[in-house]
Amino acid sequence: MPVPDSSARPRGGRLLTGTAAALIAAGSAVLGFDACQNSGPPRPAPEAARPQAATPSSGPVLAASTPVHVDIPRIGVHSKLLSLGLQHDGTIAVPPLSEAQLASWYDKGPTPGERGPAVIVGHVDTKKGPAVFFKLGKLRPGDIVDVTRKDGKVAAFSVDSVENVSKKHFPTKRVYGEVRFAGIRLITCGGDFNGHNYEGNTIVYGHLIGQRPR
Known part of the structure; x- marks a missing residue:
């Protein structure tokens, strides 16, 4: 993974150096093990890569609260x-394979x-089969991602x-x-499998549209 632009920063008052951003990005490179070489995970539709509407310049924002469920x-x-x-060597911690059916939040950045x-x-898959984000590529603009937080609020995001x-x-x-709104990014492996690993990442971009009690 190439070293990113050093201007990349997280929001919520937490600084993300270029090096740290590279390590986070690199962590997404080991989220797939190609258990499904015949068909592979679903790929995003070409039209899904185009935003449904203009990216918001503002919108609802919540106070910090640790996410507990997606x-x-x-x-x-x-x-x-x-x-x-x-981890101690500065690389992002990888979700354990024993928890491949669970998603993970990067806790050095903003809370959802x-x-x-x-x-x-x-993970997209393991040797045992599809993992939690195997179908991530099926999402389309307008789909909803709900994140439940410790403060009892459910943050609703639109893809x-x-x-x-x-x-x-x-x-x-x-x-x-840096963005001016409350955003979310969902990341897993995807694309072609080269015999050793996936050559790409599937990335979902979204923004907060509201919140409700749990």
């Missing part, structure tokens, strides 16, 4: 959220609902776009760069 009705994801930080891009990652990108050209600034 629900994505369209693809049947209902997962408790693990928290991931950085805060201003900035909250990042949630998950803006879905894309598959090469790991060699991971869009670090687009994923982790």
